[in-house]
Amino acid sequence: xxxxxxxxxxxxxxxxxxxxxxxxxxxxxxxxxxxxxxxxxxxxxxxxxxxxxxxxxxxxxxxxxxxxxxxxxxxxxxxxxxxxxxxxxxxxxxxxxxxxxxxxxxxxxxxxxxxxxxxxxxxxxxxxxxxxxxxxxxxxxxxxxxxxxxxxxxxxxxxxxxxxxxxxxxxxxxxxxxxxxxxxxxxxxxxxxxxxxxxxxxxx
Amino acid sequence: xxxxxxxxxxxxxxxxxxxxxxxxxxxxxxxxxxxxxxxxxxxxxxxxxxxxxxxxxxxxxxxxxxxxxxxxxxxxxxxxxxxxxxxxxxxxxxxxxxxxxxxxxxxxxxxxxxxxxxxxxxxxxxxxxxxxxxxxxxxxxxxxxxxxxxxxxxxxxxxxxxxxxxxxxxxxxxxxxxxxxxxxxxxxxxxxxxxxxxxxxxxxxxxxxxxxxxxxxxxxxxxxxxxxxxxxxxxxx
Numbered sequence: 001x002x003x004x005x006x007x008x009x010x011x012x013x014x015x016x017x018x019x020x021x022x023x024x025x026x027x028x029x030x031x032x033x034x035x036x037x038x039x040x041x042x043x044x045x046x047x048x049x050x051x052x053x054x055x056x057x058x059x060x061x062x063x064x065x066x067x068x069x070x071x072x073x074x075x076x077x078x079x080x081x082x083x084x085x086x087x088x089x090x091x092x093x094x095x096x097x098x099x100x101x102x103x104x105x106x107x108x109x110x111x112x113x114x115x116x117x118x119x120x121x122x123x124x125x126x127x128x129x130x131x132x133x134x135x136x137x138x139x140x141x142x143x144x145x146x147x148x149x150x151x152x153x154x155x156x157x158x159x160x161x162x163x164x165x166x167x168x169x170x171x172x173x174x175x176x177x178x179x180x181x182x183x184x185x186x187x188x189x190x191x192x193x194x195x196x197x198x199x200x201x202x203x204x
Numbered sequence: 205x206x207x208x209x210x211x212x213x214x215x216x217x218x219x220x221x222x223x224x225x226x227x228x229x230x231x232x233x234x235x236x237x238x239x240x241x242x243x244x245x246x247x248x249x250x251x252x253x254x255x256x257x258x259x260x261x262x263x264x265x266x267x268x269x270x271x272x273x274x275x276x277x278x279x280x281x282x283x284x285x286x287x288x289x290x291x292x293x294x295x296x297x298x299x300x301x302x303x304x305x306x307x308x309x310x311x312x313x314x315x316x317x318x319x320x321x322x323x324x325x326x327x328x329x330x331x332x333x334x335x336x337x338x339x340x341x342x343x344x345x346x347x348x349x350x351x352x353x354x355x356x357x358x359x360x361x362x363x364x365x366x367x368x369x370x371x372x373x374x375x376x377x378x379x380x381x382x383x384x385x386x387x388x389x390x391x392x393x394x395x396x397x398x399x400x401x402x403x404x405x406x407x408x409x410x411x412x413x414x415x416x417x418x419x420x421x422x423x424x425x426x427x428x429x430x431x432x433x434x435x436x437x438x439x440x441x
C-alpha cells in the first residue's frame with residue numbers, strides 16, 4: 001500500500017471549474033489553491049486602498065464565495081482567468097465597502113458588468129438578513145436544511161442526495177425536497193416580516 | 205435566473221428594508237410561484253454562504269499559520285524523505301514548534317477501497333452506505349454511522365481504519381488514535397497505513413516519543429530501501 005502524503009496541487013482554470021461543477025473530491029484543495037492564488041494581488045490592492053489585513057481576509061473569502069456560486073449556478077462569465085475574475089470581484093467588493101463607509105475612492109474603469117456581477121452579488125452578509133433566514137430555516141429542521149443546501153446551493157443530483165442522506169432511492173429524496181420547500185414556503189408566509197407587508201397593504 | 209428587480213425586492217425583504225413602493229411591488233409579485241421559489245432559493249443561499257464563509261475562514265487561518273512558521277515547501281516525496289521532514293520537525297518541536305502544522309502538512313485522507321459499484325441500495329450494508337458518505341466527505345454523518353455499527357458489533361480492521369480517518373476529519377484525534385491503535389494484526393493489509401496515521405495522531409497530540417516509537421517499528425516493516433533511509437534519520441535524532 002502506498003502511503004499518502006499531502007501534495008501541493010496546482011489546478012488549471014478548466015480543472016477548477018470542472019471540480020466545482022461536478023463536486024469532485026478535490027473541492028477543498030481547489031479552495032485552498034484559489035485562496036493562495038488571489039491572496040497576493042488582493043492583499044496589495046486592499047492594503048494600498050485604506051484596508052487592513054482583516055479586510056483582506058474578509059474580501060478574499062467573500063470574492064471566492066461569489067465565484068463559487070457563479071460556477072455552481074452556471075452563471076460564470078469568465079473574461080480572462082479565474083484568479084483574475086476573483087481579483088476583480090474582490091476589487092468591486094472593496095470599492096463598494098469604501099463607498100458605503102463614505103471614503104473617497106478613485107474609481108478605475110468599471111470592469112464589473114463585463115463579468116456579470118452587480119451590487120446584489122457582492123453584498124453577501126447583512127445582519128438582519130442572516131438572523132431572519134436563520135430563524136426561519138431553524139423551523140424546518142436540520143434534515144430539510146441539509147437536503148435543500150445540497151440541492152439548491154451545491155447543485156448535487158438527487159440520486160447522490162439520496163445516497164448522502166441514506167434515503168432508499170432518488171424519488172424519496174425528491175419527495176423530501178418537495179416537502180421541505182413546501183414547509184419553507186409556509187414558514188415564510190407565516191413570518192411576521194411577510195405578514196406585516198401583506199397586512200399593511202390590505203388595510204390601505 | 206432572477207431578474208435584477210426581483211433580486212432587489214427579495215434582498216430588501218430579507219433585510220426588512222423594503223420602501224413603501226417596494227412593498228407594493230413585493231405584494232404584487234408574491235402571487236408568482238417563480239418569485240416565491242426565488243425567495244426560498246435566496247434564503248437557502250444566505251445560510252449556505254455562511255457555511256462556506258466558515259470553511260474559507262479556516263482556510264485563511266491555515267494560510268496565515270503556514271506563512272508564519274512553515275519551512276520551505278518541498279515537492280512531493282516518497283515515504284523516507286517525508287519521514288525525514290516529519291522527524292526533523294518533531295526535533296524542532298522540542299524547541300517550541302507547533303506539531304499541528306506538521307500534522308496539517310502531512311495528513312491527507314485515505315481513498316475508499318470498498319466501493320460497491322452496481323449494488324442497489326437495498327443490498328448495501330450500513331458500512332457500504334457509510335463509505336458513500338465518506339467519499340462525499342460527509343464526515344459527521346459517517347461518524348454517526350460508524351458509532352452505530354460499533355455499538356452493534358466488533359468493527360473489522362477495515363471499518364476501524366476508515367472510522368479512524370473519519371474521526372481525524374472531525375478533529376477527534378483521541379478517538380482516532382484509539383482506532384488505529386486497535387488495528388494490531390500485522391497481517392492486515394491496512395496495518396502499515398494504520399501505523400502511519402497512528403504516528404500522525406501522536407504528532408498532532410505532541411506525543412513525540414510515541415511517534416518515534418511507531419515510526420521506528422514502521423521502519424522495520426516497510427521496504428528495504430525505506431528501512432535504510434528511516435534508520436539513517438533515526439540515528440541522527
